Amino acid sequence: MSTTETAVLTDAELRLLQALVYQECGMHFDDRRTPFLHDRLQRRMKDCQLDSFYSYYRLLISQKGKEELTKLLENLTVNETSFFRNKAQLDLFQHDVMDDLLNRKQERRDYSVRIWSAGCSTGQEPYTAAMLVADALSYHYLRHPVPFESPLPKPLVPAPWRVEILASDINYSVLRTAQEASYAEHQMAAVDYGYRLRYFDKTGARYAVKKNVKELIHFDFHNLKTEYLPQRNDVIFCRNVMMYFDEAEQKRLIEKFYRCLNPHGYLLVGHAESLLGLTEKFRMVHRNSGTAYQRVEEKA
Ligand SMILES: C[S@@+](CC[C@H](N)C(=O)[O-])C[C@H]1O[C@@H](n2cnc3c(N)ncnc32)[C@H](O)[C@@H]1O
Numbered sequence: 001m002s003t004t005e006t007a008v009l010t011d012a013e014l015r016l017l018q019a020l021v022y023q024e025c026g027m028h029f030d031d032r033r034t035p036f037l038h039d040r041l042q043r044r045m046k047d048c049q050l051d052s053f054y055s056y057y058r059l060l061i062s063q064k065g066k067e068e069l070t071k072l073l074e075n076l077t078v079n080e081t082s083f084f085r086n087k088a089q090l091d092l093f094q095h096d097v098m099d100d101l102l103n104r105k106q107e108r109r110d111y112s113v114r115i116w117s118a119g120c121s122t123g124q125e126p127y128t129a130a131m132l133v134a135d136a137l138s139y140h141y142l143r144h145p146v147p148f149e150s151p152l153p154k155p156l157v158p159a160p161w162r163v164e165i166l167a168s169d170i171n172y173s174v175l176r177t178a179q180e181a182s183y184a185e186h187q188m189a190a191v192d193y194g195y196r197l198r199y200f201d202k203t204g205a206r207y208a209v210k211k212n213v214k215e216l217i218h219f220d221f222h223n224l225k226t227e228y229l230p231q232r233n234d235v236i237f238c239r240n241v242m243m244y245f246d247e248a249e250q251k252r253l254i255e256k257f258y259r260c261l262n263p264h265g266y267l268l269v270g271h272a273e274s275l276l277g278l279t280e281k282f283r284m285v286h287r288n289s290g291t292a293y294q295r296v297e298e299k300a
Helices: 011-025 031-047 053-061 063-076 087-107 124-143 172-180 193-199 247-260
Strands: 112-118 162-169 182-184 200-203 206-209 217-221 233-238 261-269 282-287 290-295
Touching: 011 031, 011 053, 011 063, 031 053, 031 063, 053 063, 063 172, 087 112, 087 124, 087 233, 087 261, 087 282, 087 290, 112 124, 124 162, 124 193, 124 217, 124 233, 162 172, 172 217, 193 200, 233 247, 247 261
Parallel strands: 112 162, 112 233, 162 217, 233 261
Antiparallel strands: 182 206, 200 206, 261 290, 282 290
16 A cells, blocks of 8 residues: 555645635535545545645645646536526526516617626536527517628527627636537437527537537636636626635625626526525526526616
């Protein structure tokens, strides 16, 4: 047995490493999640051929340990995701949120829509958002045609509308998978035939997201712990990310999201997450069992 396998994680080492991870990415490992942290630290330490958690900690905080720190954080993220996750919330998004957004924009002749999927994992969330926005826009266009010639075949986003979807994550490996946009049958369970036909190309056993959908999305690295986050969004999806942060970090993130949204913009969080008791700056919007939060504007 090697020394690495027998290395003991002392309370002091655990506290140092927990604090470092928290400071770097906001993830909080409470007692329930400590065994997971321990396991991942052990694996990384072994890969680095170090024999104590303290030496591993020293490496992480050193200049030459930057790459290793990125690797560790990638090993600590939970990347579970799926297409059309939380259907009730997506119905609310496609109908109520998009309706309100497009009507307000059309009134001001502002034809740009900007959506951010923060913590996008392997891409199913931003691709789902793109498909729903495209459908919502087509429907809006039917009811409110604009005096612009639309070329044939009809584009996914009818002129003069412009849609930009930013999809970001702290994990480079999931971002690469997201950019590949190729999914296996078992990952397509929630995608009905209408969506498969319109938005995917089937190649062999896999489904590839069509080029015109991919073109709406820009993937990028963003760590939600930092202050400099993408601004001027109409809707932010940050689902099943905040649940790994403690209350203080959740409050800081909600405050940042408030600033990253346009006036009256929307924030969508995960099914097990809520803004209740964390902020007064958003109001809850509800339909069936779907929930979203809308930015409240200060009265002039
Ligand atoms: C459970 S997945 C959720 C994916 C998708 N939003 C959904 O609900 O299906 C959480 C994602 O958040 C990312 N994440 C965790 N901490 C982050 C941080 N500080 N900055 C950016 N992304 C983070 C993880 O890498 C992971 O891909």
